[in-house]
Amino acid sequence: MKRSSGGRLCATAAVSALSLALVTGCGGDGSKDSGDTSGKGAAKPAAKALSAAELQKRIIARGEVPGYEVGSVKGGIPAEREVKADDAKCDPLLHTLTGIAPGDPAANTSRMATEQKKKDPTDAPTSLDDMTDGKFEDAIKQSMDLDVTVVTLASYEGDGAERALKSVSDAVKACASGFSGEQDGDKGKFTKVAEEKSAGTGEESVAFTATNDAGDDGVxxxxxxxxxxxxxxxxxxxxxxxxxxxxxxxAVPAAVVKAQAAKLK
Structure with a gap:
């Protein structure tokens, strides 16, 4: 089946990490120098950013999320310069959807958690020749009915974390009617953005759904x-x-959020 460019962006919005096999491996990481020299947050003790090595110790690892296989992000997290929205105010959303930490983090690391569903022992393999078109389509849907979650941890100097989260929250409101974007020249469109109820962990949070227009493949x-x-x-x-x-x-799996939040206490 030929996939539209919108469908391809939907896949890249799953962090270039998704394939039909949904294969996972070991963890990855990245870091960069912080560009925050504004001096904001001087009224209170400035927050110290964790290093990439410290973040790797705190991100979820294999065997720590019941029902999920945790490993590296297949395909890796794209470079920030490769991912941009047509309207810059929506960049924080597209970055978040592609696993890129918003704002200017001092260090970051990412992992992927793929749902592992137990096989029903009564299920018997069926020849493709014996399947009708409808049954074949249903089988494909069932085989791909897995939550795949990319988790990125990012640390910030000073009030960088607060400002980065606010940029995402502001973008959810500003880009509610949708936005277009591209990753490394591959263009696509999100038709709407809606705020959702967050899991309630941490000191503050924002959750949202972005609906991707996948052309012939629907939404x-x-x-x-x-x-x-x-x-x-x-x-x-x-x-x-x-x-x-x-x-x-x-939705974002509660088990993944709970496991990650526990390692950040």
């Missing part, structure tokens, strides 16, 4: 949540292609 909702734990932001982006195709509701 695909992407769910995201950004939570501040002191000077660290935990960024969650979840896609479930099978649920999206079947128009079934899904």
């Amino acid at each position: 695909m909702p992407l769910h995201a949540e950004v939570v501040r734990h002191g000077s660290v932001l935990a960024i969650y982006t979840t896609v479930n292609i099978g649920a999206g195709m079947a128009k079934k509701p899904y």
